[in-house]
Amino acid sequence: MPSEPGGEQRGRQGGLNIRSLLEQYQGRNYDLHGSHVNPSNVRTLKTIGFDRCYVRAEGPYLWDAEGKKYLDMLAGYGVFAFGRNHPQIRRVLTEFLELDYPSLVKLEAPLLSGLLAQELKKRVLNDLEMVFFTNSGAEGVETAIKYAKCATGRPAIVHCEKAFHGLTYGALSLNGDESFREGFAPFLPDCRRIPYNDLEALERELSSKDVAAFVVEPVQGKGVNLPAAGYLCEAARLCRKHGALFVADEVQTGLGRTGRFLAIEHGGSVEPDIVVIAKSLSGGYVPVGAVLCKKWIHEKVFSSMQRSVVHSSTFSQGSLAMVAGLAALDLLEREQLTARAEMMGNKLGEGLRAMVPRFEFLKEVRWRGLMIGIEFGPPKSLALKTAWGLMHRLDKSLFPQAALIPLLDEHHILTQVAGHHIDVIKLLPPLIINDEDVAWFLTAFEQVLTQLHKFPGPAWDVVTRIGKLALTKRAR
Ligand SMILES: Cc1ncc(COP(=O)(O)O)c(C=O)c1O
Incomplete structure (x- = not known):
């Protein structure tokens, strides 16, 4: 490790070379945070498999160190309404x-x-x-x-x-x-x-x-x-x-x-x-x-x-x-982004709402523009009721993770839970998202729901493991 940040490769003017510094430490995010910033957050991110290293961002997309492209439906908790690194700004x-x-x-x-x-x-x-x-x-x-x-x-x-x-x-x-x-x-x-x-x-x-x-x-x-x-x-x-x-x-x-x-x-x-x-x-x-x-x-x-x-x-x-x-x-x-938020919000919201009658776990979809809540609720059929009950006994905040984790893992979409102890996922995408992004999310979400409605099945293995882990930690 160099004694000064970027000290080995200084810029032409002799100052910090930020590009070299980033290259030098690429992939060390979680070690650094574990040692200096917030170890328990590192543990959480690792447990749910959100420990990615993002290295590039443009509009509603992020790219990780392996070059995988992600759709960012979280937008830094709503900060990036214009998308990331907007060239005009x-x-x-x-x-x-x-x-x-x-x-x-x-x-x-x-x-x-x-x-x-x-x-x-x-x-x-x-x-x-x-x-x-x-x-x-x-x-x-x-x-x-x-x-x-x-x-x-x-x-x-x-x-x-x-x-x-x-x-x-x-x-x-x-x-x-x-x-x-x-x-x-x-x-x-x-x-x-x-x-x-x-x-x-x-x-x-x-x-x-x-x-x-x-x-x-x-x-x-x-x-x-x-x-x-x-x-x-x-x-x-x-x-x-x-x-x-x-x-x-x-x-x-x-x-x-x-x-x-x-x-x-x-x-x-x-x-x-x-x-x-x-x-x-x-x-x-x-x-x-x-x-x-x-x-x-x-x-x-x-x-x-x-x-x-x-x-x-x-x-x-x-x-x-x-x-x-x-x-x-x-x-x-x-760019008339306010009107766009309403239009794209309706496309996403209506697309999601149309899934409600087909998926027992899906209770309600509500939205105002591009602030969207997807609420899960107890299902009717016996096998799914067992899954629902198991999840909620393990941890009251666990169920939405069963959707968030495959959304990121399999479909490269970043989303968040809308709070503690509630069964709601929140979407806060950049206001600039387009029809392809909406289709990306709707297709992925439908596939995730289809998997979730097969219990027991592989979609449940990860969350059950996480839930048991949480339970063991609480018992200690
Ligand atoms: C409605 C509302 N008020 C206040 C805050 C706090 O803002 P900040 O995190 O910038 O302090 C937030 C953050 O999410 C918020 O959603």
Whole structure:
């Protein structure tokens, strides 16, 4: 091992030669992570056979070190809405790097963040007039919590069961899934959990008049749970009636993913007080997010010159992030990707839904644009019931793996489970996928389902082994 990174093969200018460094260490990903980053994640990936080494990425595709091509239906948890390494965004970024333009001067008002804020505002409804830039989705949620408390002077935040808003402390305090919270208590006080789609429960909480905000995902990422008709609109109205803010966490759903710029646009005239976005805002090149809010809220937080940076962060408004954001918004519009998300989502969703009557394990397919949930459920026939019961006794999160593993192994498609202890697979593909990609997925999924409906059979061997392994580890 060289004493300095890439030290053996320096670039022409004497600096790091990144190409050589990557070549030198190719295939060592899991050793490095096992030693330095996250050994238990390495064990998990190895157990389910997801320990691949990807070396190239373009659009919705990845290639591993052996040259195998994969269809990426996960898109970095939704970050790569434009596909990976989009040439337009890269061109803008490289042109910008050539300019030696300043970034993060801090004691100035940067032109680029002003421009990106202006562009974002053109694309959202109503009076979301002020924009704060973040480096992640969770940071946006923290911002919303702080703004809501400061603007209303109230202590409580209402959130939903199964909600996911990120893993920093404020965001984790609004998390509706114990698997993420275990070991990290105590959380923020006055965070109250209600069922999603339950307006009565919301009004009960709001009527205590101490609620600063209701924070909600327009489509819940964990489980891909859709809002009931009129739910978001009425929830926002109830918030207004009781003096609380309605915060739409659009980190996953925003920027065209669901077939609208913001997913709240599906729900009629939903009037949010704060909207949080992130994920695909930079096309995956640079971390960036944004919080849009009404002016009066902003004025309460930044109420004087002394408080003009009362909420901020060192890397907020970095030039590269802002440029990537401008390029990404331009691309979204130029290539009409929002409409494309709706169209391709319908093709995938309808193709999958047509399989439901033919496969006992398939319970429901639901979607908004290219945010798709495929839910499995208990079958009717005896042999399959045995398989279902066995899987769930071994581990409550195991069943979807029986589909995910062959999808990757045999069909080279990367997908994810939509949460802990649920039988839902989530698809969040890049918005640029085409008809061939849709056919690739539908054909593969049908074959995987056909195999799964043969029990006992080889499709079950791998997951049964994994389940037994998990059981033995828990027993230790
Ligand atoms: C709805 C929602 N909010 C917030 C977050 C947190 O974003 P980040 O992981 O960038 O902190 C996520 C991440 O998946 C999300 O889906």
